[in-house]
Amino acid sequence: MNKITFSTFLTSNTDLDETMIAELMRHCRTLFFKKGDFLLRQGDTCHASFFVEKGLVRQYGIDNEGKEHILQFAPEGWIVTDRDSLYNKTPAAYFIQAIEDTSIFLIEEELVSKLTKSHSNFTTFNDTLLHNHIRQLTKRIYQLLSASAEDRYLSFIKTYPDILLRVPQTMVASYLGITPESLSRVRKSLSGKNFKK
Amino acid sequence: MNKITFSTFLTSNTDLDETMIAELMRHCRTLFFKKGDFLLRQGDTCHASFFVEKGLVRQYGIDNEGKEHILQFAPEGWIVTDRDSLYNKTPAAYFIQAIEDTSIFLIEEELVSKLTKSHSNFTTFNDTLLHNHIRQLTKRIYQLLSASAEDRYLSFIKTYPDILLRVPQTMVASYLGITPESLSRVRKSLSGKNFKK
DNA sequence: TCTGTGCATTGATGTATGGTAAGAACCTAT
DNA sequence: ATAGGTTCTTACCATACATCAATGCACAGA
Numbered sequence: 001m002n003k004i005t006f007s008t009f010l011t012s013n014t015d016l017d018e019t020m021i022a023e024l025m026r027h028c029r030t031l032f033f034k035k036g037d038f039l040l041r042q043g044d045t046c047h048a049s050f051f052v053e054k055g056l057v058r059q060y061g062i063d064n065e066g067k068e069h070i071l072q073f074a075p076e077g078w079i080v081t082d083r084d085s086l087y088n089k090t091p092a093a094y095f096i097q098a099i100e101d102t103s104i105f106l107i108e109e110e111l112v113s114k115l116t117k118s119h120s121n122f123t124t125f126n127d128t129l130l131h132n133h134i135r136q137l138t139k140r141i142y143q144l145l146s147a148s149a150e151d152r153y154l155s156f157i158k159t160y161p162d163i164l165l166r167v168p169q170t171m172v173a174s175y176l177g178i179t180p181e182s183l184s185r186v187r188k189s190l191s192g193k194n195f196k197k
Numbered sequence: 198m199n200k201i202t203f204s205t206f207l208t209s210n211t212d213l214d215e216t217m218i219a220e221l222m223r224h225c226r227t228l229f230f231k232k233g234d235f236l237l238r239q240g241d242t243c244h245a246s247f248f249v250e251k252g253l254v255r256q257y258g259i260d261n262e263g264k265e266h267i268l269q270f271a272p273e274g275w276i277v278t279d280r281d282s283l284y285n286k287t288p289a290a291y292f293i294q295a296i297e298d299t300s301i302f303l304i305e306e307e308l309v310s311k312l313t314k315s316h317s318n319f320t321t322f323n324d325t326l327l328h329n330h331i332r333q334l335t336k337r338i339y340q341l342l343s344a345s346a347e348d349r350y351l352s353f354i355k356t357y358p359d360i361l362l363r364v365p366q367t368m369v370a371s372y373l374g375i376t377p378e379s380l381s382r383v384r385k386s387l388s389g390k391n392f393k394k
Numbered sequence: 395t396c397t398g399t400g401c402a403t404t405g406a407t408g409t410a411t412g413g414t415a416a417g418a419a420c421c422t423a424t
Numbered sequence: 425a426t427a428g429g430t431t432c433t434t435a436c437c438a439t440a441c442a443t444c445a446a447t448g449c450a451c452a453g454a
Contacts, residue, residue, distance in 0.1 A: 061339055061343070063343045063344075067343070069339060069342040069343045070342075071335065071338060071339060071342075083328055083331050083332070083335075084328070084331070084332045084335070087324075087325075087328045088328075093339075094339075116320075117317060120314060123313075123320060127324075127327075128284075130324075130327040130328070130331065131280055131281070131284045131285075131327070133331055134280050134281070134327065134330055134331060134334065135280070135281045137331065137334035137335060137338060138268060138280075138281070138334060140338055141268060141334060141337055141338055141341065142258055142266060142268060142290075142291075144338065144341040144342070144374065145266040145267075145268075145341070145371075145374040146258070146260045146264070146266045147260075148440075148441095149440075149441070168400085168401065168402090169401075169402065170400095170401070170402090174342075177341065177342040178441070178442085179441075179442060179443080180401080180402075180403095181402090181403080181404085181441090181442075181443080181444095182440085182441055182442070183402095184402060184403055184404080185403090185404085185441085187402095187403095188403080188404090345410075345411095346410075346411070347410095365430085365431060365432090366431075366432065367430095367431070367432090375411070375412085376411075376412060376413080377431080377432075377433095378411090378412075378413080378414095378432090378433080378434090379410085379411055379412070380432095381432060381433055381434080382410095382411085382433090382434090383411095384432095384433095385433080385434090
């Protein structure tokens with residue numbers, strides 16, 4: 001996967017003008033994380049949003065039995081953060097971790113809230129992010145309520161074909177809400193179905 | 198349940214001043230829905246947010262097998278809308294329906310976006326709503342991934358004891374992602390556990 | 395090259411939840 | 425009070441998915 005800089009992302013996906021983008025760039029910095037490093041730990045308070053320039057990140061939680069549950073993957077061009085912690089300045093409930101060597105464009109919340117106050121363009125951009133997030137979360141809930149493991153897997157393949165190839169199946173299973181063993185069986189059963197056609 | 202007007206809601210939950218609240222009131226209206234009436238149908242485009250003054254509303258979808266899946270309940274003091282449809286002006290994917298006789302304070306999106314541009318207080322209020330929604334959705338996903346039907350039911354009881362008493366168990370089951378029969382068994386098993394202690 | 399470590403697969407078996415069908419309990423309207 | 429609808433429960437059986445344990449495989453490090 002190629003690197004995507006935040007500035008090209010903004011140029012092609014928003015109405016923000018050159019001046020605004022340049023200002024953003026001046027106040028932010030790029031950080032590098034090795035595979036396995038944490039961008040945010042459960043219990044920390046989150047102060048920034050993370051734009052993934054290169055690499056891959058996951059957000060996940062650990063339940064009382066020690067099992068991991070993945071809320072989200074974020075590859076190049078995605079923004080990931082703990083919105084609850086960020087907005088309410090409370091300890092984060094989830095971890096954010098690099099699962100490949102990753103370069104992150106760090107956007108401090110302080111800067112965001114400053115820009116939001118002064119530039120309505122930027123407010124709109126932020127608003128769009130929130131709405132996209134809500135749409136995505138709602139769709140996921142609906143799927144968890146209505147679809148079988150197999151259907152959820154098929155939908156995952158279709159929606160995130162790129163991610164599928166970059167993460168271990170264990171993590172895909174965790175995202176889908178099933179065990180790795182079950183995912184293996186789902187895949188086997190699907191491959192059988194394809195050959196029969 | 199007692200009626201909650203939008204203006205008292207705003208007074209006690211936001212920073213909005215009297216003038217702003219008065220302006221909002223002037224441009225909005227209250228609508229009444231009978232039990233079973235639809236505030237929004239799948240396929241319609243949503244143009245407003247619905248503040249529940251009195252009564253109870255649900256948002257739900259129907260899958261290809263004809264089964265209903267409830268995304269959300271909204272009792273007095275809650276705001277419900279189809280954010281995707283509202284923001285992107287696309288056809289709604291879900292229904293919004295009154296499940297009691299309900300009085301709704303209708304907030305046109307056009308008004309919201311006008312106020313958002315001119316009054317930063319109102320922008321903040323709107324932003325808070327979006328963040329609260331995201332927090333709630335994320336928590337729900339995490340529960341669907343990690344908790345058993347019994348645990349989800351216990352959590353529902355704890356979080357929405359009022360709603361539990363006002364909706365048929367069929368709907369609670371649909372919200373939890375299980376069948377009414379399973380919910381009945383979960384309840385039976387729980388009542389057994391309580392007596393044994 | 396050997397070896398360890400993590401990941402994927404498989405089989406045997408267990409458990410949670412679903413499907414069906416019947417009846418009981420409860421509303422509501424006449 | 426009766427009838428007709430809906431909701432809830434229960435019993436029996438079916439299925440989806442989990443758990444446990446063993447094996448194989450690939451790849452990184454000594």
